[in-house]
């Protein structure tokens with residue numbers, strides 16, 4: 611009963627290597643985005659959570 615499947619996802623901070631624009635995204639739900647300013651693929655800067663819900 612009530613056995614809900616929870617999607618494991620992690621919050622990561624991504625940063626643009628060019629202009630240092632940062633965003634917080636959840637993976638694997640979201641792909642690593644491209645910088646809205648430069649169009650460069652952003653890099654994972656920091657892992658904020660490891661699949662833990664809060």
Ligand SMILES: [Zn+2]
Pocket residue numbers: 626627628629630631645646647648649650
């Ligand atoms: Zn940029």
